[in-house]
Amino acid sequence: MEIIESIRGFISTEICSGSVQKIDDADLLIENGIIDSVGIMLLLGFIEEKFAITIDGDELIPENFSTIATISTLVGKKIG
Amino acid sequence: MEFSLTEEQKSLRDAVIRFARQEIKHDLSLCDKEGRFPIESWKKCAEMQIMALPFAEEYGGCGSDFLTTVVVLQALAYGCKDAGLVHAVITQILCGIQINLFGSLEQKNQYLPMLCQGEKIFAQAITEPEAGSDALGAMRTLALKVDDGYVLNGTKVFISNGPIADVVIVFALTDPAARRLDGVSTFLIEKDNPGFEQCRPIEKMGLCTLQNGELVFRDCRVSPTALIGREGQGAIIFNESMEWERSLMPAAHLGTLERVLETCVGYARKRSAFGQPIGKFQAVANKIVDMKTVFELGRLILYKAASIKSQGRRAGMEASIAKLFISEGLKQSCLDAVQVHGGYGFTREYELERDLRDSVAATIYSGTSELQRSIISRLMGL
Incomplete structure (x- = not known):
């Protein structure tokens, strides 16, 4: 729960700068333009530092960043 | 530290x-x-x-x-x-x-x-005639999925090493209807692949020994094994690649700047005017001091970016700052170096005019200075 809320909070405040009212777990982030290529850079920097993990090349696929839920699942797996 | x-x-x-x-x-x-x-x-x-x-x-x-x-x-x-x-x-x-x-x-x-x-x-082909700074957003080269792989159609321009490359890493749209973040894919294409044409090198203002040219794909059929990573991963590969590129290209700029700086110091000590070495005149010394400042500060941010990446961490902000600061500093330093050398600086023999011509490109390729500022501002949350 803490992971998913951290990610939601970061996307809402840092990537969207509060311009999106509410982002649900299953909202499509890329498809809806919530995250773009710079947004991915920001998000990766955040999750790698916050959760002390490294996202490897084969994990850097759009599917893993499509929703807050999929990002959270990826982070959860990396934390172990 | x-x-x-x-x-x-x-x-x-x-x-x-x-x-x-x-x-x-x-x-x-x-x-x-x-x-x-x-x-x-x-x-x-x-x-x-x-x-x-x-x-x-x-x-x-x-x-x-x-x-x-x-x-x-x-x-x-x-x-x-x-x-x-x-x-x-x-x-x-x-x-x-x-x-x-x-x-x-x-x-x-x-x-x-x-x-x-x-x-x-090897070469990497991203830029297109209508897609420079907006490389992904304005990309038109298509890679249509077929039964036995993909068929590429489109044109890339200004590709470094392009005219002489044996292998090219090509970015193309596999899903034009999707957002660019998951609609681009990356392919490895060899020069003898049917449908792939390397055009003659473009004549440029500087970096003349570097071969840049147009690459044309006309029904260029490649197997699924040509795909780098997964389909739709191209934009992320591009992003990652740019971060590495913006940490490596400034290393070359910094090396050139160091050489130009040393040349200017040597000249300013040796060349006299009005009865003393020209380095004694503030108007000349200030230009060389500015070069030294750019060199020292540029080295700090570049080594910081490289150290972070050596630790396996991300350095998007540092890499963009390094690219922006060092390339702009190099261009100004080369211009000043010509001025410090006076008439000699303007001659081919002294070789500074070539450094100046070469330096102009540094503020354009791998993302223009304007684009670097835009990226940095986004990364700052502005």
């Missing part, structure tokens, strides 16, 4: 400077004038294993960390006056980094050894 290089890094740097001064012997003035690629010097750089630096030994690489790679490339650009050749070498390394990070085991086994040995020349 440690600001010094290791003994190994220092000795490698010294060896590369010696190598560049003694072994890179092509007639640069002539090659620059004729727009000719110095293939013999390329081969010597390969023998020196410069292209092999950051790659694992199992692929024929040296296994160096990223900071060491940066230090070596800075040394190469300091010792070698051919910025076009250095750019070509860096392009080769960048292609290898993409294959190493995202390629399959088969792709790594097939391509990395030949890349490390400089046996084959």
Whole structure:
């Protein structure tokens, strides 16, 4: 729960700068333009530092960043 | 906080400077004038294993960390006056980094050894006639999925190493209707692939030994094994690649800047006017002091970016700042160097005019200075 809320909070405040009212777990982030290529850079920097993990090349696929839920699942797996 | 290089890094740097001064012997003035690629010097750089630096030994690489790679490339650009050749070498390394990070085991086994040995020349094709700074958003090259792979159609321009490349990493749209973040894919295409055409090199203002040109894909059919990473992963590969590129290209700029700075110091001490060395005049000294300031500060941010990346962490902000600050600083320093040298600076013989011409491109490729500012502002949350 803490992971998913951290990610939601970061996307809402840092990537969207509060311009999106509410982002649900299953909202499509890329498809809806919530995250773009710079947004991915920001998000990766955040999750790698916050959760002390490294996202490897084969994990850097759009599917893993499509929703807050999929990002959270990826982070959860990396934390172990 | 440690600001010094290791003994190994220092000795490698010294060896590369010696190598560049003694072994890179092509007639640069002539090659620059004729727009000719110095293939013999390329081969010597390969023998020196410069292209092999950051790659694992199992692929024929040296296994160096990223900071060491940066230090070596800075040394190469300091010792070698051919910025076009250095750019070509860096392009080769960048292609290898993409294959190493995202390629399959088969792709790594097939391509990395030949890349490390400089046996084959690599290029990466992103820019298009209508897609420069907005490389992904305005991309038109299509890779249509068919039963036995993909069919590419489109045109890429200004591709470094493009006209002489044996292997090209190509970015193309596999899902034009999707958002660009998941609609782009990356392919490895060899030069003899039917439907792939390499056009003649473009004549440029500077970096004349670097071969830049148009690549055309007309029903260019490739197998599914040509795909780097997964379908739709291209934009992420591009992003990652740019971060590496913006950490490597400034290393070359910094090496050139260091050489130009030393040339100016030497000249300002030796050349006299009104009864004293021109370096004693503030108007001249200030220009050289500004060069020194850019060099020292540029080195700090570049080594910071490289150290972060050596630790396996992201350095998007640092890399963009390094690219912006050092390339702009180099351009201004080269202009000042010509001015400090007066009439001599304007001659071909003194070679500063070539450094100046070459430096202009540094603020354009790998994302213009304007784009770097835009990225930095986004990363700052503005």
